[in-house]
Amino acid sequence: MEGVGIHPDQEHDLEIKDVYDQYEKAAEILSQIPDSIEIILGPGNHDAMRIADPQPLLSKEYARPLWELPNVTMITSPGLVNIHKTKNFPGFDVLVYHGFSVFYYLDNVQKIREEGGVLNPDKILKYLLRMRHLAPTHTSTLYMPDGRKDPLVIETVPDFFITGHTHRAGASNYRTVTLITGSCWNGISEYALKFGSQPEPAKVPIVNLQTRKVKIMKFT
Structure with a gap:
């Protein structure tokens, strides 16, 4: 989703300028994926909803075409899902977070900058995993407080930790966790370039679940 009104003059970059039509087009594209393949969808900061973490499920009002796809499972951001669980196998725990906080750490943690910064966004995931929190610094993300518990605490060590937001594909391992950035x-907008973003569109990390090896497929 590119969204509408996300940043100044965004309408000049959009081919589809209505958010309802954007969700309709997204559903049309995803419907080409066979029903036998499960799709897990979480929200991001360009969706038609609040951008403060934690983000709820995609709106049924705006994103109804996606909700109607038979093989789609909606999750929040952050969200923890278990995949491929069987009677004899506990499955893989996958922590999914869109990643609104990551640019803060790209800018403010010297070690991450020295290791490539935005060019190696998976390094940020290692940092957050070690902190056991998805936004361990105040003001690193917009936040909706919850007096009962902090939903950004990493309580369960996942098998996979996946984020987006930087628009760069990357993968690495930290101890027993596979780190993946989407x-x-x-395309690359002038607005994104102003903030130092260096996107690499159309690259998809593919994971071999037997070996946990990750390959990056290029679609350009």
Whole structure:
């Protein structure tokens, strides 16, 4: 989703300028994936909803075409899902977070900058995992407080930790956790370049679940 009104003059970059039509088009594209393949969808900061963490499920009002796809499971951001569980196998725990906080740490943690910064976004995931929190610094993300518990605490050590937001594909391992950052399917906007973003569109991390090896497929 590119969204509408996300940043100044965004309408000049959009081919589809109505958010309802964007969700309709997204559903049309995803419907080409066979029903036998499960799709897990979480929200991001360009969706038609609040951008403060934690983000709820995608809106049924705006994203109804996606909700109607038979093989889609909606999750929040952050969200923890278990995949491929069987009677004899506990499955893989996958922590999914869109990643609104990551640019704060790209800018403010010297070690991450020295290791490549935005060019190696998976390094940020290692940092957050070690902190056991998805936004361990105040003001690193917009936040909706919850007096009962902090939903950004990493309580369960996942098998996979996946984020987006930087629009760069990357993968590495930290101890027993596979760290993956997602690419994007949109072009590079002038607005993104102003903030030092260096997107690499159309690259998809593919994981061999037997070996945990990750390959990056290029679609350009």
